[in-house]
Amino acid sequence: MRDGRSPRLRVRSPVHGLARRRLGPLEVVAQSVSGTAPSAAMAATPVIVAASAGGGTVWSFVIATVLALLIAGCIGRFTRRMAAPGGLYSLTAKGLAPGAAFACGIALLVGYGLLAAAALAGVGAYLDALLARAGLPGGRIVITLAVVVFGLLVAALALRGVRLSARVVLLVESVSITVMVVVFTLLLLGGPAEGEAAPMPDAGIGGIAAGVLPALAAFIGFEVATALGAEARRPFRSVPRAVGLTAAVSGVLYLFAAQTQVIGFATTPGGLAGQPEPVLTLATARGWSWLPAVLDAGLIMSFFACALATTTALVRVLFSLSRDGVAPRALGRTHARFHTPHVALAAATPVVVAVLALPVAAGVPVVVVLVALLTLATCGFLVAYVFVCLAAPVFLHRIGELTWPAVAATAVIVPILLVVLVVFVAGSPLAVVVLAAVVVAGGAWFGWLRLRRPERIAAIGVYDETVAEDVLGQAA
Amino acid sequence: MTDPIPLSGRQPRAVRSVLAVLEEIVAAGPGVTAKEISAALKLPQATTYRLLNLLVGEEYLVRLPDLKGFALGRRAARLAVPVVTTPPTAARAVVEHLRGLVRWGVHLASFGSGQVVLVDPDPDHPPSDAALLARYPQVSALGRLLLAEQADWRALVRELRVFTEHTVSDPAALAGMLGRVSAEGVARQCGELRADRGCLAVPVRAPDGRLVAGLALSGPAHRVAEPNPELVELLREHAERLSPLLG
Structure with missing residues (x-):
């Protein structure tokens, strides 16, 4: 490449068609924060963690935050150097073999697809709860309709352009988080209920470690901003910051929420761990009857923003798989005016909605569907995180910029993630079945590609390359 | 971290x-x-x-x-001060020809360095300070041609300074204006840099479509605000002739 020869530069980026370099830093951060949907996890996760960690609940969250920051660090090693709409899939391709990148891509599709579906399920579930509080009829027909309507709304916003959807996400998520912070601050100021202190049983190191699992699951989706690499202004600065900041902010919010709930139940025998609906119980104990409705509204907004952010990422992964020649070519097309992957969106939305609407319409309680989807999505994310963390030092070695902190971070995080993944899958029979099916289907797909398009497979990992006009002196 | x-x-x-x-x-x-x-x-x-x-x-x-x-x-x-290179004689002759046809100032600017560099300013109608044009591309018609061509125009804009009461300094309004510039192929500015002056500019593109220069007419602000279809047509004609000479 050197020795007097001019480097070969493309005239247009391989991911042309997307609205390049449009999103401001705040919009990128909002995308990642929404993908994590911290509001929902603030209300729901502490009690799940407390079931294992007992008195060590807060410590489980501290450890999970550190792990999330380590993962963010591994992702940042890529995103400071390259911008890819394929997110973790394209990043993995720059470090590991095509097979691993393909597996990461499949895991990411499962993760984003099911998280989007889970978020829509959350919208449906809390809308139902809100209707019930208002004395209006709910039920599965209403939920199914709501899911379909909100699914279409998400698709319409995601199609209409990345800026619009990023702004909607920013607005909705800020309101939702503000609502949650206000509610939790009020609860914290209220202090525990009257009575003797009844400390939660100390679950020891093992309990805290077991509590890390659900705590870490509360972070999934924090890397959504990576999929906006090509569309962010100054992506090498804004994307790694967005991912790191989301991990940190979510961690702080979770610690705050966990501490509030632990203190709130300090005088209740069994503590937080014994509560089915801790936030509502705390509110009722204080006679705040208005709070549940506000909480439901906040959660609906948070889940909606999450659905929009993950759908945006999902279609960009599909788009990248298509531009790599792995998925059908049509999925790589972009809308001429809106500059979004409209074909991928049209293909993905019905699947996301159906995954959720069919079981609900068939009579499965929406909360059961929500939990199952979240569990499966978490498995997908964990697999993708393992791959990208493994790939980081290999990538740095390939470009000759390896440093020891990169190796150390991977050496710490990958074994932990593997353990978490195994425990997570082992704890859910559904996950075993679905994961096995995905592995078989993915393996068959990859085998077929290896047979039919070996040269395309060898070159996967499309990203927003530097083009001639980006380089000083290369173009007029 | x-x-x-x-x-x-x-x-x-x-x-x-x-x-x-x-x-x-x-x-x-x-x-x-x-x-x-x-x-x-x-x-x-x-x-x-x-x-x-x-x-x-x-x-x-x-x-x-x-x-x-x-x-x-x-x-x-x-980081670099733009170097003013004299355009080829044939190109200067085209610009001179246009000066003979209109009673406005006619200026030619090069965009080769990613900045507005006046390479053939009208000697009879001195344009605004060259440093000002290079520094605030969003307030000149020539600068707007350059910005409209960028994937991210904000990267080239240092400061949305207000010069007169007509200066557009709202990012959203500017973005809309730049969208119209790239759609219509003509940029204008009426009294935004100096209250009494305005500018009309059309792009000069190399035969392969790259934006290489801009050809501008400057005159009284109220005259620039008019549609001026025949003037724009005249500008386009000359820009067309400059294309092979500058590309």
């Missing part, structure tokens, strides 16, 4: 190192790798990587498609 340490004025060594890295990349040419830069400057590797990532983040540098090699990014053009 692993964020690059922000540079403050109290870190003269870091600032010096950044400048040395930039110089080394210019000297070594496109494709130089981080290891080579670190070796040439005797800078610790981790420091070099951090500085390089910082400069890439700020877009003064770009990574070439192999992700190993570095080159100067378009933003680095802002």
